[in-house]
Each structure stands twice: as structure tokens, then as C-alpha cells.
Amino acid sequence: MVNLRNFDLNLLVIFRAIMARGSIAGAAEEIGLSPSAVSHALARLRVMLNDELFFHTAEGVRPTDRARELSADIERGLGFISTAISLQHQFVPSEAKRVFTMQVADYVSGFLLPRLAERLQVEAPGVSFDILPFSISPESVWDRVDMQVRLTPGRLQPEMVRSQRLLADExxxxxxxxxxxxxxxxxxxxxxxxxxxxxxxxxxxxxxxxxxxxxxxxxxxxxxxxxxxxxxxxxxxxxxxxxxxxxxxxxxxxxxxxxxxxxxxxxxxVFSFDLCWDLRTEREPGQKWLLKVVSDVFKEIRT
The missing domain is CATH 3.40.190.10 (Periplasmic binding protein-like II)
Structure with a gap:
């Protein structure tokens, strides 16, 4: 077993940023460190994990097979830690100032968005939504999309995705x-x-x-x-x-x-409208509220 007292968990945040951005400079920009500091952190992580982790290429860096294996577990672990910390804070819809990002399939928008706007006006006037189409690659935005409403369950990182059937139609x-x-x-x-x-x-x-x-x-x-x-x-x-x-x-x-x-x-x-979300954040109060709101809207539609 690894002694976590001797392991700097911040290195995992840096690892995740390098995986997401595909370059040392991009990771440095994302987390607010210098490229040199990120390189030094990566060198420490290579020693701790006994793997090269990333190879330099003309386009940036490429993860090793070991880095790809570790990535899902590190994402899941950091997600659980983040959720555990955020659970200390209550989400009060009427007082909240927050932007949620959703990808919504075109067929679904006519059902969902007018009812969602109506409910927000009454229940959460300070909450905003950034609605993205699926013309934006789900892979490129999954780390910042709170939920998806789509015609088939999400296949992105399936071990981290939950889905709920909202509606089936002929x-x-x-x-x-x-x-x-x-x-x-x-x-x-x-x-x-x-x-x-x-x-x-x-x-x-x-x-x-x-x-x-x-x-x-x-x-x-x-x-x-x-x-x-x-x-x-x-x-x-x-x-x-x-x-x-x-x-x-x-x-x-x-x-x-x-x-x-x-x-x-x-x-x-059949047209099966599904709600998909990241299990790492599902216990966060704002996400729980959003899940209920979307589910309630589709209950109205079904009736």
C-alpha cells in the first residue's frame, strides 16, 4: 500500500491537466503554474509511479499505456474528493448564481428548453444554462458538461457515466x-x-x-x-x-x-430520450437539483 502521507495529491491534478490538454504548456495554463513547475512535478510523478507517463511529440505529449490505465482511476478519485468537499455547501436554487452546461439533442430541445426556462424563472432566477449541440464533440467538452440529454445513453468513459431513461416515443x-x-x-x-x-x-x-x-x-x-x-x-x-x-x-x-x-x-x-451524467459529481447538491429539474420536466411531458 502507498503511504499517502508521502504522496503529493496535487501531482494527480497536474497529471489530469496534462492528459486533458495534451501539452505541458496547456496544463500549466489550465492550473496556473509555470511550464517549468509542471515539468518538475511530472518528473516527481514519474519516479513515484515508476513510469515515463508521457512522451514528447511534435504536437505536445502522448500518454503511455500506463498513463491511460491510470487516467480513469485518477479522474474518478479526484471527482469523489471534489464532491465530498462540495457537499459541505448547500445549493439554494433561489439564491444560487451558477452556470450549468448541457448538451441537448436537437429533437429534445423543443420539449425541454421552454419548460426549463419557465421553471428557472420562478425557482432559480440566478441560474444560467449554456446549451451545447452535439455538433461539438462530446469528447472535447465532457469534462465541463454537467449533463447530456440525448437519444442514446452516453458512451464516453462508460465506467463514469450514469444514464436515466426520460421518455420513449414511437x-x-x-x-x-x-x-x-x-x-x-x-x-x-x-x-x-x-x-x-x-x-x-x-x-x-x-x-x-x-x-x-x-x-x-x-x-x-x-x-x-x-x-x-x-x-x-x-x-x-x-x-x-x-x-x-x-x-x-x-x-x-x-x-x-x-x-x-x-x-x-x-x-x-424507438426514440429513447436519455439523461446522462458523470457519477463523480452526482452527489453534489447543484447537480442533484439539476437532475431532479430535468426529470420533473420530462414527467410533465409524459403526462
Whole structure:
């Protein structure tokens, strides 16, 4: 067993910063030390852990296999320490001045954000939200994202991620009512054959439809890919392109009522909206409040 009295835990903070930034200079900037001080700290850590930990490259530093193995455990340990300390402080929503960062899938934003804004206005007027799309790589922002609301559970560092099912909904295939194939039964083969307008993967955070088709030896014909759901109904109404949507969107977007909707012929696929968060911070009072708020909003939606 390591004698922690002889181990400087600050070295682990420096290790985490080097892993996150990929350079000595970047780590120094993040934690407020000089590059020289970070280099000296890394030298001490190499001796203590008996590994080189990082190799210098033209782009910065590259972690060794041992450093990658250690990274998850160090992240988890520092997260638990941070949470244990922060639990001493109460989170009072009506008095709080705090910014939460969330990634929200495009389909979900119409359900969540108006209700979230309404609740904040009453319950936590000093709290702000920075809403990020999935067009920003989840890997690049996971260390500063409080929660994700997405169509499939997060796969980032799975040993550190918890998820909760918020809502499951039927998927429907949309086409204009006078589409040339409007009277044909919607089969998986027809669905794959028809030209699609598709919401980009970066907006949804999932490839579940394409994975289900691939399992059947099929592939969609992508005529157009767009960044936002709100462009899709008008495109479908004025062309022979088809699209998919959760049925609940019919209550939010009146344009859909002018389109024909057929059940998606991929029985195993549903719109499953999931809330994902980092287990290292789940006991922190502000995070617990946010988890309850988002869960409550989706309870309202379900009813």
C-alpha cells in the first residue's frame, strides 16, 4: 500500500491537466503554474509511479499505456474528493448564481428548453444554462458538461457515466400526402430506398437508424442532411424526400399535421430520450437539483 502521507495529491491534478490538454504548456495554463513547475512535478510523478507517463511529440505529449490505465482511476478519485468537499455547501436554487452546461439533442430541445426556462424563472432566477449541440464533440467538452440529454445513453468513459431513461416515443416516417409512394405499405426496403432528408448525427448524437438498417443489409439514400430539425417539415412538404420524427413532435409543430405519418418499419428502434451524467459529481447538491429539474420536466411531458 502507498503511504499517502508521502504522496503529493496535487501531482494527480497536474497529471489530469496534462492528459486533458495534451501539452505541458496547456496544463500549466489550465492550473496556473509555470511550464517549468509542471515539468518538475511530472518528473516527481514519474519516479513515484515508476513510469515515463508521457512522451514528447511534435504536437505536445502522448500518454503511455500506463498513463491511460491510470487516467480513469485518477479522474474518478479526484471527482469523489471534489464532491465530498462540495457537499459541505448547500445549493439554494433561489439564491444560487451558477452556470450549468448541457448538451441537448436537437429533437429534445423543443420539449425541454421552454419548460426549463419557465421553471428557472420562478425557482432559480440566478441560474444560467449554456446549451451545447452535439455538433461539438462530446469528447472535447465532457469534462465541463454537467449533463447530456440525448437519444442514446452516453458512451464516453462508460465506467463514469450514469444514464436515466426520460421518455420513449414511437418513430414515424414523414412524407407529403401526395407523395408518389404515399399509398405503398412502408417496409424497411421501401424506407431505405426512398430519398431522405436527415438530421445530422452531430445534432442527435446517435446512428441507431443506420445501425438497424445495416443489420438488414440496407442503407438509406441520403439526399440531404441538415443541422436542425426545424428545417425538415418544410423540405418534406415541398419535395419527394422523406424524414423521421418522434410522434410527440406533432403536438409541438403544426406543420407535421399536413404530412402523412407511417410507423417506422424497424420495430427495435424507438426514440429513447436519455439523461446522462458523470457519477463523480452526482452527489453534489447543484447537480442533484439539476437532475431532479430535468426529470420533473420530462414527467410533465409524459403526462
Amino acid at each position: 418513430i414515424v416516417v414523414l412524407m407529403r400526402r401526395d407523395h408518389p409512394r404515399a399509398n405503398d405499405p412502408m417496409t424497411a426496403e421501401l424506407y431505405a430506398e426512398l430519398p431522405h432528408v436527415k438530421l445530422s448525427q452531430s445534432a442527435t448524437g446517435t446512428t441507431v437508424i443506420d445501425d438497424a438498417l445495416a443489420a438488414r443489409g440496407l442503407e438509406r439514400h441520403m439526399a440531404m442532411t441538415v443541422a436542425s430539425w426545424f428545417e425538415i417539415p418544410d423540405i418534406v412538404a415541398k419535395s419527394d424526400l422523406i424524414a423521421i420524427a418522434p410522434r410527440r413532435l406533432f403536438s409541438l409543430d403544426p406543420r407535421l399535421r399536413n404530412l402523412k405519418a407511417s410507423p417506422l418499419p424497424l420495430e427495435e428502434v
